[in-house]
Amino acid sequence: xxxxxxxxxxxxxxxxxxxxxxxxxxxxxxxxxxxxxxxxxxxxxxxxxxxxxxxxxxxxxxxxxxxxxxxxxxxxxxxxxxxxxxxxxxxxxxxxxxxxxxxxxxxxxxxxxxxxxxxxxxxxxxxxxxxxxxxxxxxxxxxxxxxxxxxxxxxxxxxxxxxxxxxxxxxxxxxxxxxxxxxxxxxxxxxxxxxxxxxxxxxxxxxxxxxxx
Numbered sequence: 001x002x003x004x005x006x007x008x009x010x011x012x013x014x015x016x017x018x019x020x021x022x023x024x025x026x027x028x029x030x031x032x033x034x035x036x037x038x039x040x041x042x043x044x045x046x047x048x049x050x051x052x053x054x055x056x057x058x059x060x061x062x063x064x065x066x067x068x069x070x071x072x073x074x075x076x077x078x079x080x081x082x083x084x085x086x087x088x089x090x091x092x093x094x095x096x097x098x099x100x101x102x103x104x105x106x107x108x109x110x111x112x113x114x115x116x117x118x119x120x121x122x123x124x125x126x127x128x129x130x131x132x133x134x135x136x137x138x139x140x141x142x143x144x145x146x147x148x149x150x151x152x153x154x155x156x157x158x159x160x161x162x163x164x165x166x167x168x169x170x171x172x173x174x175x176x177x178x179x180x181x182x183x184x185x186x187x188x189x190x191x192x193x194x195x196x197x198x199x200x201x202x203x204x205x206x207x208x209x210x211x212x213x
Contacts, residue, residue, distance in 0.1 A: 024098075026099055074190075074195045078196075078197060088212070091212055092106060094155060099124075104178070107178050111181055112180055113167065113182055114167050114180075115151070115177045116171065116176055122176075133147045133150050137169065147169050151166055157210055158208040160208075188200055
């Protein structure tokens with residue numbers, strides 16, 4: 001771990017992203033699998049492979065430029081104010097469609113972005129806006145969950161905004177949404193559960209940090 005942590009001060013480490021103008025606040029899993037992944041899960045769980053195959057693709061990608069080679073570092077300063085040791089998940093508050101959505105789980109194990117139906121309604125969206133989805137989501141237990149549909153929403157993070165495709169599900173959850181690898185990779189961001197933050201290079205070529213709730 002030490003080789004990934006810079007214990008010296010970083011001039012940009014304390015920079016916080018500029019605030020977005022919001023229209024409201026929403027207070028209030030794993031992604032689809034290809035056939036090979038489903039077969040592997042079947043072998044591990046000794047149960048039939050759930051029917052249906054769906055691949056989620058997001059076209060939102062930040063342009064590859066010099067930022068892709070910039071270093072993103074975490075320092076001891078990022079641990080200030082945290083109770084250590086901890087095993088907390090990384091949960092953020094981020095604007096979706098210009099409304100602040102709280103309880104957004106950053107899940108590096110998820111291959112899809114998930115929006116739970118209660119948050120979907122709180123955003124003022126309707127089922128008529130959903131694109132049909134026939135194949136189920138497959139979670140850790142292997143039990144299929146059939147989505148209500150999918151929708152593309154604009155997600156803001158500091159100076160960066162990305163259009164992300166969300167799978168909408170009606171299922172009990174302590175979270176309003178899950179952002180997975182598609183969002184992290186699209187942002188070219190690095191998430192640290194230890195340091196409870198997400199860090200990335202913003203549009204101004206400066207390091208930006210979004211801290212967990």
